Amino acid sequence: MFVEIRKFVKKIPKGKVATYGQVAIAAGFPRGARQVAWALKTFDPTLPWQRVIGQGGKILLRGANGVEQVQRLEAEGVVVHGTRVDLKRFGHVYRLC
DNA sequence: GACATGACACACG
């Protein structure tokens, strides 16, 4: 489970972000948004957890973690408006190709 | 097995 989710999280390219639902669906868990969060909450350094946000590009994390996420996203070129990100521009879409 | 919790998502007002 973690492996699957993490695998898809790692597939998110730099400068882009994906929603929990998006990752969950891509990983094969249509209703596993919470499980995605569960896998990310471990703050595994090998995972780009900052690229995973809530529906609509909303930053769900709070406090130091939220700040850190915003900082890292900005560092990757993602423009964050307060607690949100433009999914129209930075929303990553998993392609089947 | 039941209950409570959690970086969620969606419908309503």
Added chain:
DNA sequence: ACGTGTGCCATGT
């Protein structure tokens, strides 16, 4: 846009 209630699923007690 925001707060609230409900549905979903895995984990811990």
